[in-house]
Amino acid sequence: MAKRTDRGLENREIVLDILMEVLERGSFVHVVLNQALDKYQYLDKADRAFITRLTEGTLEYLIQIDAIINQYSKTKTQKMKPVIRNLLRLSVYQILHMDRVPDSAVCNEAVKLAAKRRFEGLKGFVNGVLRTIAREKGTIAFSEPWLKLSLPQWMYEMWERQYGAETAQAMGRAFLKDKKTTVRCNLQALSRELPGISAEEAWERTAESLREQGAEASPLGDGLFDLSGYDRLEELSAFARGWIQVQDASSAMVGRLAAPKRGDYVIDVCAAPGGKSLHIADLLDGTGMVEARDLTFQKAELIEENIRRCGFENIRAVVMDALWEDEDSVEKADILIADLPCSGLGILGKKPDIKQNMTPEKMKELADLQRQILSVVWRYVKPGGRLIYSTCTVDSMENEENARWFAGNFPFEPVDLRPALEPRFPAESLKEGWIQFLPGIHPMDGFFISVFTRKNG
Ligand SMILES: C[S@@+](CC[C@H](N)C(=O)[O-])C[C@H]1O[C@@H](n2cnc3c(N)ncnc32)[C@H](O)[C@@H]1O
Structure with missing residues (x-):
């Protein structure tokens, strides 16, 4: 040829x-x-x-x-x-x-x-x-590892200090590898078209539909697929019908650790474009309600587009600044998702411009913003309810330091994550209620998740 x-x-x-x-x-x-x-x-x-x-x-x-x-x-x-x-x-x-x-x-x-x-x-x-x-x-x-990996020197050295040279280099190599798009199956969207379909059948139907249109779909388990070989996502019938949603395996972990129960009321304070909110709405299986908030009308519209495409009725998009104290929401949420703005260093492979734009000073500002938002939104959680704080970055200041600060200053206690994540993701930190996923070490984007329950009384 x-x-x-x-x-x-x-x-x-x-x-x-x-x-x-x-x-x-x-x-x-x-x-x-x-x-x-x-x-x-x-x-x-x-x-x-x-x-x-x-x-x-x-x-x-x-x-x-x-x-x-x-x-x-x-x-x-x-x-x-x-x-x-x-x-x-x-x-x-x-x-x-x-x-x-x-x-x-x-x-x-x-x-x-x-x-x-x-x-x-x-x-x-x-x-x-x-x-x-x-x-x-x-x-x-090149003799310098940061140049070999094409990383800013300060970023490489920060990871070397925090995780050691071997892990820092494994991360750098992972960012330079070919990236696939990961998608998650929306069971609700499939069951609407094919009533009574089981989860396994739905995943199979989705994979068939993707392959029929020339895309490669490699199953990752739990209804996730690595997708490649397609041109425009919008042209895939499974996407247009709401059967799939772009979401990395790390981000899908938030919905799983949130563990929503039928009928739960969920507030996602920084939700656009809606990946985690839609996942939780899907796990709620048509029951309960997810209020997916974001700062601007344009961002809320992105969530709205995804809701329309997936045809879900148990989720709504709302324009709201997470820094604004919403008295009407106090102690209303069974689950609160705080997937906050962050430096994004866990997704350098997908957004390589972050290497040019991020600085240690901006990271400090983001860590402060995360604390400000957490200081406002914790009050929306019902006693006994869950708060999940997550970021798509690899930076101890924004992640574990903020999680420890949160547990130390508000009426929450960490959830032991060992039953949910062991033996697949062993980590000392699980009993403290958090996990840091590292690219090149874990099979997913760099991502941080911490889970807390609000104390009663
Ligand atoms: C990490 S992204 C959220 C990704 C989303 N949770 C998902 O899974 O698709 C952070 C979001 O926070 C929003 N944001 C930033 N500052 C905010 C604020 N003060 N109030 C509400 N949302 C804010 C941004 O617009 C952005 O959409």
């Missing part, structure tokens, strides 16, 4: 524009990439896959790529014209990590793109730097 790589200049120009938006203007990569893929819907699947891989790969390896460019160029990346530095970055990624694209084609396309963007005078510079890197690529090596 003829080898098909890409549409040359046009695809690379799309990636260049995405990188400009993310790296020069601070936009989120998943947002800009999705907007671009929506705009260029007419492109075929191979072009869209090329654009996605080149964008995400360049951002994942950016720290390493910049070190290489700076080794071979007299002008350092920080001093270059933004268009030129991003053009070099995406070209170096192809030279180092995309074997199917010949290096000569990468250099030629980069030179043409420099000219198209009115940098005629820098064609020789672009060509020279790229051809040198292509020639020398077999000899490039």
Whole structure:
């Protein structure tokens, strides 16, 4: 079969524009990439896959790529014209990590793109730097582990201090591996169409439907699948009918540890786009109510879209600032989900722009915000009810330190998680009511969960 790589200049120009938006203007990569893929819907699947891989790969390896460019160029990346530095970055990624694209084609396309963007005078510079890197690529090596793993130095060193070098390196390697999307089956949505269907049959029907449309669905157990080989999620019938919801295995653990009982009233104070709220509504099997709150109308609308698609009636989206004291909710919730804004270091593999944007100062601000929100929302839990505090980050200040602070300052006690998580996830911390999932060590995103019960009286 003829080898098909890409549409040359046009695809690379799309990636260049995405990188400009993310790296020069601070936009989120998943947002800009999705907007671009929506705009260029007419492109075929191979072009869209090329654009996605080149964008995400360049951002994942950016720290390493910049070190290489700076080794071979007299002008350092920080001093270059933004268009030129991003053009070099995406070209170096192809030279180092995309074997199917010949290096000569990468250099030629980069030179043409420099000219198209009115940098005629820098064609020789672009060509020279790229051809040198292509020639020398077999000899490039790094001694510093953070450069090898393309992580910010401070981040690597923080993890080395907190978890040791071996675990820090396992995490760094996991972030650079191919990522699959994980989806969870919504039993309620399937039972509405196929009354009486068992959980196992529902998972089987879902997998069949996904495979019929050319997607690969590898079962992970408990109704979760790793999904790959598809183009647009929206085109999959199982998605359009609400049979599946994108949710990582780590995030699905929140619903399981919340252990809702039929009829429970659940408040999720930071819920958009609704992953955990929908899961709990599904576990409630049409009973009870989940109030899924978020800060803005736009965020609540994202939850609303998911509710409509899944057709659930025991969940509603509400616009509410979690910092605002809602007197009407005091002691009303059987379960309160506080899946709070965090530094997101557990999902660096999926959102590699976090490597560029996060700083230790921002992490401190987030840890403070988490404490402020917890100080308000604990009152909504009924005596005897559960509060779950979770984040998608790997940072002891935002996670275990905040969990211990919470247990020490409010009328709650930690739930012993050993019965729920052993023997699969053994950890000393389980008896203290929390677990930190680490990418590369656990088969999921980096994620923190702590579970507490409100004391009676
Ligand atoms: C980690 S995300 C929640 C993910 C969600 N629980 C899920 O499983 O799909 C954190 C959310 O907190 C929201 N948020 C941030 N500050 C908030 C505030 N003061 N009040 C309510 N929501 C807030 C953000 O808009 C964001 O949607």
